[in-house]
Amino acid sequence: MEALLIGIDDTDNLESRGTGYRARMLALGLEAEKLGRIAGITRHQLLVHDSIPYTSHNSSACLCLHEPAARDAVIAACRAFLEREAAPGSDVGLCVSTPEHAVRVQAFGRKAQEEVLRLDEAEALAAGAGIHLEGLTGNHGGKIGALAAVGLHRLGEDGRYIWVRGIRDLGDRTLSLEELRRLTGIDVVMTPGGVKVSEPSDLIRLGPWPRPVRQAGRATLLVERRDERNGCWSVVDKPVIKSYRP
Helix, strand or coil: CCCCEEEEECCCCCCCCHHHHHHHHHHHHHCCCCCCCEEEEEEECCCCCCCCCCCCEEEEEEEECCCCCCCCHHHHHHHHHHHCCCCCCCCEEEEEEEEEHHHHHHHHHHHHHHCCHHHHHHHHHHHHHEEEEEEECCCCCCCHHHHHHHHHHHCCCEEEECCCCCCHHCCCCCEHHHHHHHHCCEEEEECCCECCCCCCEEECCCCCCCCCEEECCCEEEEEEECCCCCEEEEHHHHHHHHCCCC
Protein backbone atom coordinates (compact mmCIF):
# COMPACT_ATOMS: atom_id res chain seq x y z
CA MET A 1 0.00 0.00 0.00
CA GLU A 2 1.32 3.43 -0.91
CA ALA A 3 1.93 5.76 2.02
CA LEU A 4 3.63 8.94 3.15
CA LEU A 5 5.04 9.63 6.60
CA ILE A 6 4.64 13.22 7.83
CA GLY A 7 6.76 14.38 10.75
CA ILE A 8 6.11 17.64 12.60
CA ASP A 9 7.81 19.24 15.58
CA ASP A 10 7.93 22.44 17.64
CA THR A 11 4.55 23.83 16.64
CA ASP A 12 3.57 25.16 20.08
CA ASN A 13 4.45 27.53 22.89
CA LEU A 14 3.83 27.46 26.64
CA GLU A 15 0.35 28.98 26.29
CA SER A 16 -0.90 26.96 23.30
CA ARG A 17 -2.13 23.46 22.63
CA GLY A 18 0.69 21.00 21.93
CA THR A 19 2.09 19.41 18.79
CA GLY A 20 -0.06 16.31 19.31
CA TYR A 21 -3.21 18.38 19.04
CA ARG A 22 -1.97 20.06 15.86
CA ALA A 23 -1.04 16.70 14.40
CA ARG A 24 -4.63 15.51 14.88
CA MET A 25 -6.03 18.71 13.36
CA LEU A 26 -3.65 18.37 10.40
CA ALA A 27 -4.89 14.81 9.91
CA LEU A 28 -8.49 15.99 9.77
CA GLY A 29 -7.53 18.65 7.23
CA LEU A 30 -5.70 16.25 4.95
CA GLU A 31 -8.65 13.88 4.90
CA ALA A 32 -11.11 16.75 4.35
CA GLU A 33 -9.07 17.83 1.33
CA LYS A 34 -9.13 14.21 0.09
CA LEU A 35 -5.33 14.00 0.09
CA GLY A 36 -5.26 10.56 1.66
CA ARG A 37 -6.43 8.46 4.61
CA ILE A 38 -4.78 8.72 8.01
CA ALA A 39 -3.79 5.29 9.33
CA GLY A 40 -2.43 6.57 12.64
CA ILE A 41 -0.48 9.29 14.43
CA THR A 42 2.40 8.48 16.77
CA ARG A 43 4.18 10.48 19.44
CA HIS A 44 7.92 10.03 19.91
CA GLN A 45 9.91 11.14 22.95
CA LEU A 46 13.25 12.79 22.14
CA LEU A 47 16.19 13.65 24.38
CA VAL A 48 15.51 16.16 27.14
CA HIS A 49 18.70 18.21 27.62
CA ASP A 50 19.53 21.71 28.80
CA SER A 51 21.04 22.63 25.44
CA ILE A 52 17.92 21.60 23.49
CA PRO A 53 15.13 24.20 23.38
CA TYR A 54 11.67 22.64 23.82
CA THR A 55 8.28 23.66 25.12
CA SER A 56 7.36 20.97 27.62
CA HIS A 57 8.45 17.39 26.85
CA ASN A 58 10.51 17.52 23.61
CA SER A 59 8.31 15.10 21.72
CA SER A 60 7.48 15.07 18.03
CA ALA A 61 4.69 13.47 16.00
CA CYS A 62 4.39 11.41 12.84
CA LEU A 63 1.27 10.95 10.71
CA CYS A 64 0.97 7.92 8.45
CA LEU A 65 -1.03 8.84 5.34
CA HIS A 66 -2.29 5.92 3.24
CA GLU A 67 -3.31 6.22 -0.40
CA PRO A 68 -1.78 9.72 -0.59
CA ALA A 69 -2.27 12.26 -3.33
CA ALA A 70 0.82 13.57 -5.11
CA ARG A 71 3.62 14.32 -2.64
CA ASP A 72 3.84 17.97 -3.64
CA ALA A 73 0.13 18.45 -2.95
CA VAL A 74 0.46 16.86 0.48
CA ILE A 75 3.49 18.99 1.32
CA ALA A 76 1.70 22.16 0.21
CA ALA A 77 -1.32 21.34 2.39
CA CYS A 78 0.86 20.56 5.42
CA ARG A 79 2.85 23.75 4.93
CA ALA A 80 -0.27 25.89 4.65
CA PHE A 81 -1.78 24.35 7.80
CA LEU A 82 1.38 24.74 9.89
CA GLU A 83 2.05 28.30 8.76
CA ARG A 84 -1.52 29.17 9.68
CA GLU A 85 -1.81 27.25 12.94
CA ALA A 86 1.69 27.26 14.48
CA ALA A 87 1.93 29.16 17.76
CA PRO A 88 3.88 32.43 17.97
CA GLY A 89 7.50 31.78 18.91
CA SER A 90 7.51 28.21 17.58
CA ASP A 91 10.29 26.76 15.41
CA VAL A 92 8.25 24.48 13.18
CA GLY A 93 9.82 21.62 11.26
CA LEU A 94 8.03 19.58 8.58
CA CYS A 95 9.27 16.29 7.14
CA VAL A 96 7.57 14.21 4.42
CA SER A 97 8.94 10.85 3.30
CA THR A 98 7.98 7.55 1.78
CA PRO A 99 8.40 4.58 4.15
CA GLU A 100 11.13 3.27 1.85
CA HIS A 101 13.24 6.43 2.15
CA ALA A 102 12.51 6.71 5.87
CA VAL A 103 14.51 3.52 6.50
CA ARG A 104 17.63 5.64 6.02
CA VAL A 105 16.78 7.90 8.98
CA GLN A 106 15.81 5.27 11.55
CA ALA A 107 19.23 5.46 13.21
CA PHE A 108 18.94 9.27 13.28
CA GLY A 109 15.67 8.92 15.18
CA ARG A 110 17.33 6.76 17.82
CA LYS A 111 20.25 9.20 18.08
CA ALA A 112 17.80 12.03 18.70
CA GLN A 113 16.68 10.17 21.81
CA GLU A 114 20.22 9.85 23.12
CA GLU A 115 22.35 12.74 21.77
CA VAL A 116 22.21 16.46 21.08
CA LEU A 117 22.08 16.70 17.29
CA ARG A 118 22.88 19.52 14.87
CA LEU A 119 20.51 21.03 12.36
CA ASP A 120 22.99 20.72 9.50
CA GLU A 121 23.28 16.98 10.22
CA ALA A 122 19.52 16.55 9.81
CA GLU A 123 19.48 18.64 6.62
CA ALA A 124 22.31 16.70 5.00
CA LEU A 125 20.83 13.33 5.92
CA ALA A 126 17.39 14.23 4.59
CA ALA A 127 18.82 15.56 1.33
CA GLY A 128 20.88 12.41 0.81
CA ALA A 129 17.89 10.17 1.50
CA GLY A 130 15.52 12.03 -0.84
CA ILE A 131 13.33 13.17 2.05
CA HIS A 132 11.54 16.51 2.12
CA LEU A 133 12.58 18.54 5.19
CA GLU A 134 11.85 22.21 5.77
CA GLY A 135 11.56 24.77 8.53
CA LEU A 136 8.56 27.06 8.56
CA THR A 137 8.84 29.38 11.56
CA GLY A 138 11.47 30.72 13.93
CA ASN A 139 14.94 29.23 13.67
CA HIS A 140 13.63 26.00 12.04
CA GLY A 141 14.95 23.91 14.93
CA GLY A 142 11.93 21.61 14.69
CA LYS A 143 13.44 20.04 11.57
CA ILE A 144 15.51 17.75 13.80
CA GLY A 145 12.48 16.41 15.66
CA ALA A 146 10.36 16.14 12.51
CA LEU A 147 13.00 14.01 10.79
CA ALA A 148 13.48 11.93 13.94
CA ALA A 149 9.73 11.27 14.18
CA VAL A 150 9.65 9.88 10.66
CA GLY A 151 12.62 7.61 11.37
CA LEU A 152 11.22 6.37 14.67
CA HIS A 153 7.77 5.69 13.21
CA ARG A 154 9.36 3.72 10.37
CA LEU A 155 11.43 1.78 12.89
CA GLY A 156 8.14 0.43 14.20
CA GLU A 157 9.31 -0.11 17.78
CA ASP A 158 8.90 3.29 19.40
CA GLY A 159 6.27 5.69 20.64
CA ARG A 160 2.58 5.58 21.31
CA TYR A 161 -0.43 6.41 19.19
CA ILE A 162 -2.05 9.74 19.93
CA TRP A 163 -4.68 8.90 17.32
CA VAL A 164 -5.88 5.65 15.86
CA ARG A 165 -9.23 5.23 14.17
CA GLY A 166 -12.18 5.01 16.55
CA ILE A 167 -10.39 4.61 19.88
CA ARG A 168 -11.10 8.13 21.20
CA ASP A 169 -14.81 7.79 20.41
CA LEU A 170 -15.51 4.74 22.56
CA GLY A 171 -15.02 6.12 26.06
CA ASP A 172 -14.66 3.82 29.05
CA ARG A 173 -16.42 0.84 27.50
CA THR A 174 -16.03 -2.91 27.64
CA LEU A 175 -15.91 -4.56 24.23
CA SER A 176 -15.14 -7.96 22.84
CA LEU A 177 -11.90 -8.31 20.89
CA GLU A 178 -14.00 -8.79 17.76
CA GLU A 179 -15.87 -5.51 18.35
CA LEU A 180 -12.67 -3.64 19.15
CA ARG A 181 -11.08 -4.71 15.86
CA ARG A 182 -14.22 -3.80 13.93
CA LEU A 183 -14.63 -0.36 15.47
CA THR A 184 -11.01 0.79 15.70
CA GLY A 185 -7.61 0.69 14.05
CA ILE A 186 -6.12 -1.46 16.84
CA ASP A 187 -4.00 -4.24 15.31
CA VAL A 188 -2.94 -6.26 18.36
CA VAL A 189 -4.05 -6.63 21.99
CA MET A 190 -1.43 -8.08 24.32
CA THR A 191 0.12 -7.89 27.78
CA PRO A 192 3.37 -5.98 28.38
CA GLY A 193 4.95 -9.42 28.77
CA GLY A 194 3.96 -10.47 25.25
CA VAL A 195 0.86 -12.64 25.82
CA LYS A 196 -1.59 -11.96 22.99
CA VAL A 197 -5.35 -11.78 23.41
CA SER A 198 -6.66 -13.82 20.50
CA GLU A 199 -10.16 -15.11 21.27
CA PRO A 200 -12.74 -12.92 19.45
CA SER A 201 -15.11 -13.19 22.43
CA ASP A 202 -12.55 -12.05 25.02
CA LEU A 203 -13.73 -8.88 26.80
CA ILE A 204 -11.54 -5.78 27.06
CA ARG A 205 -12.26 -2.84 29.35
CA LEU A 206 -10.80 0.28 27.75
CA GLY A 207 -10.60 2.46 30.83
CA PRO A 208 -9.99 6.23 30.80
CA TRP A 209 -6.76 6.27 28.74
CA PRO A 210 -6.67 3.58 26.00
CA ARG A 211 -3.58 4.59 24.02
CA PRO A 212 -1.94 1.88 21.93
CA VAL A 213 1.83 1.71 21.63
CA ARG A 214 3.74 1.08 18.40
CA GLN A 215 5.31 -2.37 18.35
CA ALA A 216 6.44 -4.38 15.32
CA GLY A 217 4.94 -1.62 13.18
CA ARG A 218 1.46 -2.16 14.60
CA ALA A 219 -0.94 -0.36 16.93
CA THR A 220 -0.73 -2.52 20.04
CA LEU A 221 -3.10 -2.11 22.98
CA LEU A 222 -1.53 -3.20 26.28
CA VAL A 223 -3.79 -5.03 28.73
CA GLU A 224 -3.63 -7.05 31.93
CA ARG A 225 -5.81 -9.38 33.97
CA ARG A 226 -7.09 -7.56 37.04
CA ASP A 227 -9.74 -10.01 38.11
CA GLU A 228 -9.47 -13.63 36.98
CA ARG A 229 -13.05 -14.29 38.08
CA ASN A 230 -14.74 -12.08 35.50
CA GLY A 231 -12.41 -13.08 32.65
CA CYS A 232 -12.09 -9.49 31.48
CA TRP A 233 -8.90 -7.82 30.30
CA SER A 234 -8.23 -4.19 31.28
CA VAL A 235 -6.03 -1.63 29.55
CA VAL A 236 -2.94 -1.03 31.67
CA ASP A 237 -2.59 2.20 33.63
CA LYS A 238 -1.41 5.43 31.99
CA PRO A 239 2.10 5.40 33.57
CA VAL A 240 2.74 1.92 32.15
CA ILE A 241 1.72 3.03 28.66
CA LYS A 242 3.85 6.17 28.85
CA SER A 243 6.95 4.32 30.00
CA TYR A 244 6.60 1.23 27.80
CA ARG A 245 9.44 0.36 25.41
CA PRO A 246 9.26 -2.86 23.34
